[in-house]
Amino acid sequence: MKKPIEWRSAFNTGIASVDHEHRELVELVNKIHAQLREGSPAELVEARLGELHDSIAAHFALEERIMRDCKYAGYEPHKEDHERLLDDIRDIMESQTADPAAVLAERLAAWFGVHFSTLDAEFHRLMDHR
Ligand SMILES: [Fe+2]
Numbered sequence: 193m194k195k196p197i198e199w200r201s202a203f204n205t206g207i208a209s210v211d212h213e214h215r216e217l218v219e220l221v222n223k224i225h226a227q228l229r230e231g232s233p234a235e236l237v238e239a240r241l242g243e244l245h246d247s248i249a250a251h252f253a254l255e256e257r258i259m260r261d262c263k264y265a266g267y268e269p270h271k272e273d274h275e276r277l278l279d280d281i282r283d284i285m286e287s288q289t290a291d292p293a294a295v296l297a298e299r300l301a302a303w304f305g306v307h308f309s310t311l312d313a314e315f316h317r318l319m320d321h322r
């Protein structure tokens with residue numbers, strides 16, 4: 193079965209520790225997607241999506257703290273894009289859709305494919321060259 197998100201070189205920000213965290217998040221999305229595809233009782237779906245939400249939120253919180261610490265000018269739009277993804281995950285949890293795996297794959301693959309290679313790459317490159 194095809195994974196919803198395959199790592200592409202375009203995702204690399206060029207900073208090893210960030211890319212490592214991003215790879216872990218992608219793997220977690222793929223793992224949870226596979227578990228949801230197996231079909232799970234509603235409580236388990238909620239718990240798995242909750243785990244995904246919290247792991248992603250922790251990564252975002254760290255990034256946002258670094259941005260605030262260095263008074264990064266692009267902070268607001270970057271944070272808004274983070275919140276958009278967390279809202280999407282909460283929506284999937286609340287909607288109790290019949291096929292959470294499909295909705296997860298569709299929304300997250302699109303977001304990850306763009307965010308890493310644009311907003312994150314821009315921010316981390318700037319940090320790296322300070
Ligand atoms: Fe990131």
Ligand SMILES: [Fe+2]
Nearest residue numbers: 255274311312
């Ligand atoms: Fe980010």
